[in-house]
Amino acid sequence: MHNSNDLYAYREGITTDDARASVMLVSLGGFVDAGHTQALLAAHILAHHEHQLIATFDADQLVDYRSRRPMMGFESDRYTSYDVPTIELHRVLDLDGTPFLMLTGVEPDYQWERVVDAVREIVVALGVDLTVLAHGVPMGVPHTRPIGVTVHGTNPALVGESASPFGKLLVPGSIEALLELRFGEAGRNVVGYAVHVPHYLAQLAQPGASLVALERIAASTGLRLERAELEMGAAKAAESLRSELADREDVAQVVAALEQQYDAQYGQVQRRGLTAAAEAELPTADEIGAEAEAFLRGLGDDEQ
Template identity: 50%
Template sequence: MLDPSEIYDVDPQVAEQVAQATADGSGPVLVHAVRGFVDAGQAGAAVAEHLLEQLPSRRLATFDADQLLDYRSRRPTMTFDSTTWSSYDEPELVVDLLEDGAGVPFLLLHGIEPDVQWERYVAAVRQLVERFDVPLTVGVHGIPMGIPHTRPLSVTAHATRPELVADHPSWFGAVTVPASASALLELRLGQSGHDAMGFAVHVPHYLAQSPYPQASLAAIERVQRATGLDLQASALVPAAEETRAEIERQVRDSAEIAAVVRALEDQYDAFARSIGRPGLLAPTGEQPVDLPTADELGAEFERFLAEQSDGSPDA
């Protein structure tokens, strides 16, 4: 492996601020929400955006994105204005130093997921974890799930030690899924003796392609409970309520969508009543509900939204 320290730069002044703020021996928590993997409802991306909007921040570390991205597979955007190229949406992968609502410092790793050199990138993040005595690393993102928006959101919690997620139910057995840089980071941190955990918020799959503030709110609340940080979760409530009202309006206007939601409610309620269930979609002792597939649900909801001509925002 090439030297991990050569793919990022640390601002020495901000590093000194971290050292001063954590002089009592308690290092800052690291929250990460890197874009590029599955993020239904933009749950993780909106968490990062929320934290940067609500809390003071300073740039601590900057990764060399030029070494980590495949531009031909994931092209950045540029703006052409009349006769000239006026701007470039430069990809970034960074670590910021933030302060929560009580002035407690923590770190936020955000930006675009590396396309290449995952092990080197993970080793680099581990160097930062060890340099700044990070006691806990926490990741967040959203995953599509066959649940209705009318029921409480559930969350899959995972960690490097079972004690870290003892208060969270396990929705799945052993499954094989595509890897992500964030999942690899958690795995490698655990193998090297560092505590790490993550929250995957279950987003109704008919809403997975649209911003879903309820998912971000659920993620923020879990991170707050796990870390003790004050992340100003209440600032997300108005957007969540507005989105909920818009979804309800669109459901009322479509008999097909309303039927889908009722079917999902029946399945969810059957699951909630079940005992000894092996997974979210397989309630024990109940007859399975004949539901449309995720693709069918998504296609129907997208068709409905496409037919709207009143200029109202998507759900």
């Protein structure tokens, strides 16, 4: 078996002393990112904060090119470009000049355990005390209610007392989930934020969900992160949705049913926590969501 440090290399001239930081954000995708929550957040941070590429992973060892073929440009009679899959580590400065790390790129298809070992080597070498994850999950919730978050992590002190709508269940694995599990076994601090996105909007970009993730990250790390563009994007998306739905009585009925379900469950949080289902005879989240998806796919059909 190869050493895990064969998977990555620091850029020429970069030393571990140059790259030290106490916080690392991880954005490596996974089996779900409803509302493109994580993708929007990572792009926003790199676009609005000074950053430096300090290390790269060897994607040739980790990516299955045939299962997700990279795009290539072609003009007339020749190939002109190749969208190279990357996994990169950046050192980023917040608005006060405080450094933190961001691990971004495609989710590895292969060698997950070695990747986790490599990331653990990096956080130890660079003095990282807290690793932070954030992504969107599709939920049976209405877009007219506050965006919820499920907090998870390796230390109860990081998770806090926020109620979770989930009990014991099995979910498809991801590199980020494995990283959290293995880091916890090694006694390292990881906190994750699963932002609740209405599942009838899960395929659409939801900057409001990314803004909620950013706020949670800022609160848990003390980093001061730029937020104006996400705020404007969230306001624009909300107004666009209101406009689209203004004359759709059928959709309004579906959203009203989701609101009733949400409010009943929220009341249970206040009384017993989200451990029991509502007693009222309401449609299930999947039933409402499927109907809402069908309605919303038809938005704009009248204009065609």
